[in-house]
Amino acid sequence: MSALTKADIAEMLYEELGLNKRESKEIVECFFEEIRLSLAENEQVKISGFGNFDLRDKSVRPGRNPKTGEDIPIEARRVVTFKPGQKLKVRVENYAGSE
Amino acid sequence: MTKSELIDKISQFQDQLPPKDVELAVKMILEEMTQALVNNQRIEIRGFGSFCLHYRNPRVGRNPKTGETVELPGKYVPYFKPGKELRERVNAGIGK
Numbered sequence: 001m002s003a004l005t006k007a008d009i010a011e012m013l014y015e016e017l018g019l020n021k022r023e024s025k026e027i028v029e030c031f032f033e034e035i036r037l038s039l040a041e042n043e044q045v046k047i048s049g050f051g052n053f054d055l056r057d058k059s060v061r062p063g064r065n066p067k068t069g070e071d072i073p074i075e076a077r078r079v080v081t082f083k084p085g086q087k088l089k090v091r092v093e094n095y096a097g098s099e
Numbered sequence: 100m101t102k103s104e105l106i107d108k109i110s111q112f113q114d115q116l117p118p119k120d121v122e123l124a125v126k127m128i129l130e131e132m133t134q135a136l137v138n139n140q141r142i143e144i145r146g147f148g149s150f151c152l153h154y155r156n157p158r159v160g161r162n163p164k165t166g167e168t169v170e171l172p173g174k175y176v177p178y179f180k181p182g183k184e185l186r187e188r189v190n191a192g193i194g195k
Binding site: 001003004005006008009012013016017019023024026027028030031032034035036038039040041042043044045046047048049050051053055057076077078079080081082084088089091092093094095 | 100101102105108109112113115116120121123124125127128129131132133135136137138139140141142143144145146147148149150152174175176177178179181184185186188189190191192193
């Protein structure tokens with residue numbers, strides 16, 4: 001089974017909601033772009049029923065170049081984490097399909 | 100930002116569409132994504148990230164109230180891996 005993409009989601013909006021193709025595509029683009037904009041401004045995104053996109057600031061830690069063994073510090077950085085909501089967790093946890 | 104704020108923002112860019120339609124579209128997008136994960140189908144959004152399921156092995160847990168041990172079956176949990184563009188844009192804000 002191939003992955004679900006933006007094109008698939010836009011196609012679903014076109015077929016099931018009766019939006020035209022351009023509107024469907026724009027809404028899908030806008031949906032992900034607004035989440036990115038909020039996160040880039042260090043603002044958490046809470047989508048009830050689906051989950052939260054949280055931000056975490058990581059401090060500097062010692063790292064190493066695995067090829068050369070050289071010590072290189074890993075810089076402080078900000079990362080996104082996704083915490084699935086209760087509803088989503090319950091719906092996926094019993095997945096029992098064959099791998 | 101909450102789901103309703105997200106709907107408002109999208110509506111501002113789609114002023115030819117009634118906000119009710121945008122609200123419905125957002126709900127359908129989330130349902131489509133949920134349904135994909137329910138079927139263990141990966142979601143790949145270029146520049147944003149990918150979602151998939153990770154398996155958690157069965158384990159023996161404990162009821163924190165009674166101290167009784169409980170067998171917890173294996174289960175699937177949703178996992179999100181941020182894409183390159185999202186990682187870079189979020190990290191660019193760190194000094195600000």
